[in-house]
Amino acid sequence: MSDTYLSQDDVVQLRDTAVETGLSDPALRNLLFAGILPKYRASLPILAAPGQQVQSDLNELNRVERLIDGTVPLAVWLRNATDQLTDAAARDVVLKALDRVARDAAGEPDVAPDVPTGESKEEIIFRDDTVPFGFLSDGERAGSSVARIKVLPYQGGALLQPVALPHSGTGWLIAPGLLVTNHHVVNARKRTDGRQQVADPSDLQLQARGSRSRFDYLSEDDTGAEEAQASELVAWDEELDYAVLRLTGAPPDTFLRIASAPLAVDKDTPVALNIIQHPGGEPKRIALRNNLAFEADDTDVRYFTDTRGGSSGSPVLTDDWTVVALHRGSRRVTDVSFQGKSTAFVNVGTQLSAIMRHLREHTPQIHDEIAAAQSR
Incomplete structure (x- = not known):
């Protein structure tokens, strides 16, 4: 390769x-x-x-x-x-x-690029885009559950040689002490020749336990803050591209609420989505404007937004700050329009309902722990 x-x-x-x-x-x-x-x-x-x-x-x-x-x-x-x-x-x-x-x-996996034409401006021009003022303070509380995560690569039980360099992504709390991010973030491998090397399960666990998650990284001037470590990678799936880590080191008590059903998208009624992220491992940012759902099926949500490398693992939230998808990648596309203009990107996230279904089938104890927290 x-x-x-x-x-x-x-x-x-x-x-x-x-x-x-x-x-x-x-x-x-x-x-x-x-x-x-x-x-x-x-x-x-x-x-x-x-x-x-x-x-x-x-x-x-x-x-x-x-x-x-x-x-x-x-x-x-x-x-x-x-x-x-x-x-x-x-x-x-x-x-x-x-x-x-x-x-x-x-290490972002390929996402199918065949997306049809998107919404036009005329479909939303008479829609009330205002939200209650409390939307801002609620968003700030939601952001306290989002972290920049850094992962060092291991191979054969030791740090990858000659130099193990950190991979950055975004993660968020789905229950007390449980952080969700992408599998490819924890896998910490770049793609070469269109393929990604997959870490051995034992190395994957080492990488998870060696990860550092910082929840209060808001500006470049924020230095020396406490970071949460992980004690274990408790669940993951490469195809759905998710990973769940159990944290130690006093992570925040807050966690994000998740949708119980798949997000449905009606072409005539666009759904606004918001993404809290750490693009490029930089301080926390939020995408609010021009960020509408494009289409959805039982597994994926596609949407228009601004993200960069490092945004992988971010929560995709509706206006009530409920997580509907786990952001996993973006694709350059052609012949797709948004609000009457050609757009170069369609982003893709995994439906949270699909992740919860997979957890229920493969790691029921983790599913039940999350479900119990979400029902409080």
């Missing part, structure tokens, strides 16, 4: 885009490397020709899975590049590469 995120053809296309749009200007190199560890940047070769410099930088970044601080340097470079571009076609080239890198770095 390849050890790089992008093919050489992809790198060449990015180089050509950078040259054509002026991103290869040496004066912009500092901006493109903003947020990447200076010590790593200083180790990169310096070339005289701007185009060769960009390709050299991309080749070097493409070979690094992540740095010691857990960041994926190629994803940071691509994100910085999109911020500098105004040409739509050029941004599309860079965003497609960024999507692939962010998805593979997180």
Whole structure:
């Protein structure tokens, strides 16, 4: 399997885009490397020709899975590049590469891309989109149950060599002391060549027990706060992409309420959804605007929102802050419109009802523990 995120053809296309749009200007190199560890940047070769410099930088970044601080340097470079571009076609080239890198770095599984045309603005223009003012304070309480989780990869019972670097995701409390996130977050493996290496069950348990969940990470200035550890990975499923961890270390007493039935979506009555998340392992954020359910079936919910790598494992909530789905990924799509405009993304989450059904069938004691908490 390849050890790089992008093919050489992809790198060449990015180089050509950078040259054509002026991103290869040496004066912009500092901006493109903003947020990447200076010590790593200083180790990169310096070339005289701007185009060769960009390709050299991309080749070097493409070979690094992540740095010691857990960041994926190629994803940071691509994100910085999109911020500098105004040409739509050029941004599309860079965003497609960024999507692939962010998805593979997180180990995010493929989600079927065949989605039909979405809602148009005319279908919701006469709908009252206001909510009670208490929506804000209720959302703040809901957010206290959401954490950034970091997971170190193990292989053969030891930290992955040569350097075990943390994978970041989002998790949330479904019952006192029980945190839910994606299986691929706990699996802590990047995707290569369209596939993801799956950790051995014993290594998966080690990774879960070595994880750290922080519930109060609200800004970059928040340092040194207490993190909750996990004592055990009590339930998981790769296909539904969920994992349940039992936490220690005094996690919050609060937990999120979950839907008892699958979310149903009527094309004529869009459902607003909200996602509390830690994108890229960064401080807590919330997606509220332009975030409507697109379609749903018994297992999946598809919706429009803003998420990034690291948002995997986030709760997808309705306006009463009930969790209806576990966010697991986003896909770039074509020929899909939203509010009269073409949209490049459809996000996908697993219905909580499907997860609870799977728990009832495979780990009934965990299902009953959650159900008892939810019935209080």
